[in-house]
Amino acid sequence: MAAIDSLAPRLATLGHVMHAFGIDDGDVQALERPPQDGPAPRPVLHGATLLLPEAPPAWALPADELHLAATLHAIGHLRHSPRRQAAGKRKPMSLALAGAIEDVRVDRLLMRRHPGVGRLFRRLLRGQPELPQVGFEALVARLQRVLLDPQAEDHDKDGGDAWVRKGRALFEAQTARLDDAEAFRELVSVLANDLGQLRVRMNLQTYAPPLPWHDDNSHLWAHGANAEQAETPLRRPPPKGEPQPTPPQAPKDASDPAPLPELGRHDYPEWHYRLERARDNWCTVIERAVPPALASAPTPPARAPLRLARSRRIDRSQRIRRQWEGDELDLDAATEVFIDRRLGLAPDPRLFRRNGRAVPRTSLLLLLDLSASTADLQPCGRSVLDLEREAAALLMDALRDREDRLEVAGFDSDGRQAVNYLRLLDFGQPAPADPATVLGAARPGLSTRLGAALRHATARLAKETSAQRTLLVLSDGTPSDIDVFDARHLVEDAARAVVEARRKGVRCFCLSLDRASEADVRRIFGHAGYRIVDDPARLAAVLARSYAELAGG
Numbered sequence: 001m002a003a004i005d006s007l008a009p010r011l012a013t014l015g016h017v018m019h020a021f022g023i024d025d026g027d028v029q030a031l032e033r034p035p036q037d038g039p040a041p042r043p044v045l046h047g048a049t050l051l052l053p054e055a056p057p058a059w060a061l062p063a064d065e066l067h068l069a070a071t072l073h074a075i076g077h078l079r080h081s082p083r084r085q086a087a088g089k090r091k092p093m094s095l096a097l098a099g100a101i102e103d104v105r106v107d108r109l110l111m112r113r114h115p116g117v118g119r120l121f122r123r124l125l126r127g128q129p130e131l132p133q134v135g136f137e138a139l140v141a142r143l144q145r146v147l148l149d150p151q152a153e154d155h156d157k158d159g160g161d162a163w164v165r166k167g168r169a170l171f172e173a174q175t176a177r178l179d180d181a182e183a184f185r186e187l188v189s190v191l192a193n194d195l196g197q198l199r200v201r202m203n204l205q206t207y208a209p210p211l212p213w214h215d216d217n218s219h220l221w222a223h224g225a226n227a228e229q230a231e232t233p234l235r236r237p238p239p240k241g242e243p244q245p246t247p248p249q250a251p252k253d254a255s256d257p258a259p260l261p262e263l264g265r266h267d268y269p270e271w272h273y274r275l276e277r278a279r280d281n282w283c284t285v286i287e288r289a290v291p292p293a294l295a296s297a298p299t300p301p302a303r304a305p306l307r308l309a310r311s312r313r314i315d316r317s318q319r320i321r322r323q324w325e326g327d328e329l330d331l332d333a334a335t336e337v338f339i340d341r342r343l344g345l346a347p348d349p350r351l352f353r354r355n356g357r358a359v360p361r362t363s364l365l366l367l368l369d370l371s372a373s374t375a376d377l378q379p380c381g382r383s384v385l386d387l388e389r390e391a392a393a394l395l396m397d398a399l400r401d402r403e404d405r406l407e408v409a410g411f412d413s414d415g416r417q418a419v420n421y422l423r424l425l426d427f428g429q430p431a432p433a434d435p436a437t438v439l440g441a442a443r444p445g446l447s448t449r450l451g452a453a454l455r456h457a458t459a460r461l462a463k464e465t466s467a468q469r470t471l472l473v474l475s476d477g478t479p480s481d482i483d484v485f486d487a488r489h490l491v492e493d494a495a496r497a498v499v500e501a502r503r504k505g506v507r508c509f510c511l512s513l514d515r516a517s518e519a520d521v522r523r524i525f526g527h528a529g530y531r532i533v534d535d536p537a538r539l540a541a542v543l544a545r546s547y548a549e550l551a552g553g
Helices: 002-020 063-080 092-113 115-126 136-148 160-172 181-198 331-342 384-398 450-461 489-503 515-525 536-550
Strands: 027-030 044-046 049-052 262-272 277-289 318-323 352-356 362-369 405-413 419-425 468-475 506-512 530-532
Touching: 002 027, 002 049, 002 063, 044 063, 049 063, 063 092, 063 115, 092 115, 092 136, 092 181, 115 136, 136 160, 160 181, 262 450, 262 489, 277 450, 362 384, 362 450, 362 536, 384 405, 384 468, 384 536, 405 450, 419 450, 450 468, 450 489, 450 506, 468 536, 489 506, 489 515, 506 515, 506 536, 515 530
Parallel strands: 027 049, 277 419, 362 405, 362 468, 468 506, 506 530
Antiparallel strands: 044 049, 262 277, 318 352, 405 419
């Protein structure tokens, strides 16, 4: 309470500051909050009343300056911010990012109209403790710093600087509309989507607005009656003598599959287009396979069988000579028996021949994109992954009685050291009666490091003896991964992997569900090496036509 008592003499003065800025009903009071875990409390703006906590000890700055800055910031909200906006189904991280951008917007408005406010804010920024290096709060803190202080620079080298630079450029592009909060909605959407691609996580229990003069932004949002609270809960200690309640444990989702055991790890190079050389052993592919008896997700709805065009080429069977038994007498061998007897030699008793099947004409490896975006629903009401599974199942059924060999695999990635490769059906393995029993193991994963997956699939195809070896990729977008921030890098690497595959006699083709990524798909697979599927519901039919063309049907 001593800190609260020391704050009391300043409250009236800060209230007069609010009145001077035209907030006639403004009031400033002390925020009394019991000790709790988590970050230091932030100011709370309730109506026109500002509740101020004591200054955070980590900030080596005069408390009166921080409290003045908090009051000025609250004035900015009261004059310029929309209140009680519908939160809807927006995620906590999206709301926090929107609040952070709104904080900077109102601060910039105050700084533009009152230069002395700008000098105060920049002086406080110089007292900011050392920034954390990773995480959502670190990125937001660095973005706010460069937006409030033009002289600040982001020197971090872990890749977050690209996100910060992008955020700064997008914000500065809207400064002509600084008075319009709606003008910054698209900016928030773009940056939040990028954070999702980078797989940045927000810890609800430890997050607070990075700058201590910024309030908790609870006044910006109106949550539904049943909405989950995104704010850090206030946890009051139980009365003495009573045990601390045990926090409830989240029930374990019985549908979550147990991780499949690893079959092996394989290192592959990755092409660096700027250096114009491959970096050896740069990526690690972690290979897993589906056990034959693995239970699956519910069987997808029944579909019409996939009709594959019959081959127009004659399939000439091979006649295997000099067999111990067979379909007919080998006349050449019988003739040699008579000759050997006349010469007094022991004849070869293998007098039969039989018809052998020709070497399979085509080995096809169907590679499914299992990145997180495949969980997105399409206009037909089904996810991309559902459509991929259906197409793969129909292809398994269609090739069951044909001579072509089929392998089905899926991939996703979590950085260069963890490119996950899931073998769903191997070459030579009979397709299950219900393909869903293996395809159900394909789940939406993480990112899309296509080049490494292509190299591993090529290595598996290289072991096949078929006259034609084909790698067919089903994907819904451009390659990306959490540790790559140059959008062109993985595209160029995948294009290089396709070139390497073709040199080894493997034909590569892609069916893409994303028209917007056509330029990248063309760069990777070439002008004749891809097809865009504009209607995802027709993926299976397009796959059948592409297979017939690739197999020479």
